[in-house]
Amino acid sequence: MRMATVPLQAAFRGDFTVLLVPVDDQDTIEVVAQKVSYHVIHRRLPPQDAPMHVQHNGRILPTDQTVAQVGLSPMSFVEVFYDA
Amino acid sequence: MPKLERSQWYDLCRDMNWRFKYVTEADVFPEALSKSHGLPAAVWWSWDEPYKIGYREYVHNQAKKDSAVYSVRSAIARSRLFENLDPGWKAAVIAHYGAIAMPEYLACIGEARMGRFGRAAAWRNMALYGTLDEIRHGQVQFSFPHDLLNKEPRFDWAHKAFHTNEWGVIALRHFFDDIFMSNDAVSTAIQLTFTVETGFTNLQFLGMAADAMETGDVAFGALISSIQTDEARHAQQGEPTLRLLIQHGKRAEAQLLIDVSFWRSWRLFALLTGISMDYYTPLIHRSMSFREFMLEWIVKQFSDQLRDLGLERPWYWDPFLQELDWLHHAFHLGVWLKRRTVWWNPAAGVNDAEREWLESKYPGWQDRFGTYWQTITENVRQGEIGRTHLETLLVVCNICQIPVCSPTIGAPPKQITRNGRVFTFCSEPCKWIFEQNPARYAGHLSIVDRFVAGHIQPPNLPGVLAYMGLPPDEQGTDATNYAWAFEQPQSAVTRAA
16 A cells, blocks of 8 residues: 655644644554654653644544544644643 | 025926826726726825925935945944844844845835826825835845855845745745735835835834944944935825825725735734844843834834724734734744754844843743743753754745744634635634735745645755755854853852852
């Protein structure tokens, strides 16, 4: 299966801006959370000992599903946050 | 030849209006370039302005101004004044020249359009002087940085910037294209001379000149003062144009033009002037905060002018006032984090004393922005400089072209999907501006759109920096090589003493 890059608009809750984060359409939502948090945690926000969630259009996305499965398209906005 | 008093010849010579017999009014003043708003020619002929000046006087005055400012330049060129300036102030000046020198030159196109397509001879006369003013402003702001090239090669960006796709330049170009490069004469008078110049830059230049003198940058102070005197004159084109529109039932059209250009001006003003005043200007030389400056000079003065004209404050006035508390702090953080993508060395401006000042001027700054800077400071102290750089693009707004920032991240950016393309906006007013005239804005690609469309190759950070015209030796770095992160807190220094 060929993977396609999906550029997402992403913000980590508590950060100050919106990032362009390219992900693969076969990435799981858990990987999306990691890719977004890489640009924020330890850089502007401290890490927390808690799982991360990804929210899109008011819906928390299942961590084990892929970008393609949940229907994220280029320039979709997602918010990542700690479940704390 | 007898010399007459100005009052004896001025109106007769200036007001050379006549009715056309061999061509139509529309042939002489095409709507796309002139835009009558349906007002008859004779109505436009009543256009008048308070500055009464003839060409001879104009040339005499300008020659004296040039003589004064270039003599300062000559004297300064032989000194070590620039070397002794604060690194933060150098950042402000280098950023200023790249952002402003070329637009001054380009503004002569907007002025010349009014000088040809303005509907009254009196207006065209004033616009001719405006055209000459802007040529002078361009030339003098190329000349001064040219003198400093041997001390800082990036003064070359005074000329180079607008020939690149650096992200801030894209934002500036989008704005200036909208406000005067691709605008009709009436809209230019209202959006450029009334809103941008009368509302913002005329006062900004007064403040900048004072700050420059306070900081010891005599050359920049003299330069800015000289320019400001011209601005005060040619900015007068907006008000009589507005009055005519309002008197003849075009209040809504006038209000729309102001509402669009005020918001657009504010975004760039926060980016350039906000950062310079509150972070780049040395703390001991700050006479007031950016917020105080905005409230005292821009907000009050512009509100009074709108009231006097019988116009309303823009509909977004309350959100605008709220942004005075936080927007430029977010912009500054973003610029510093992606300092490799700008042509100056951004000063962090967050040592202990500076943070105290910021908290005193912006209560809550420490909780809102100080925490980010504390994490950044710890990374610097631990040698983790890589963590203090952004490694991806920030999403930018499809109107102002500036990164989307928020005081409360969580709310998604405003988006519109049009013909299958997603447009993103930083704020409700930017989205509203787009919706007023989608055809005008929809064809433009932001730096993010270009990246996503594959225009930037290779699609990584080196590719982005090359696309922006920034070779390694021209990319910004911290202004003080991170000295601020290692400065002792004031209290500790005091205790040690």
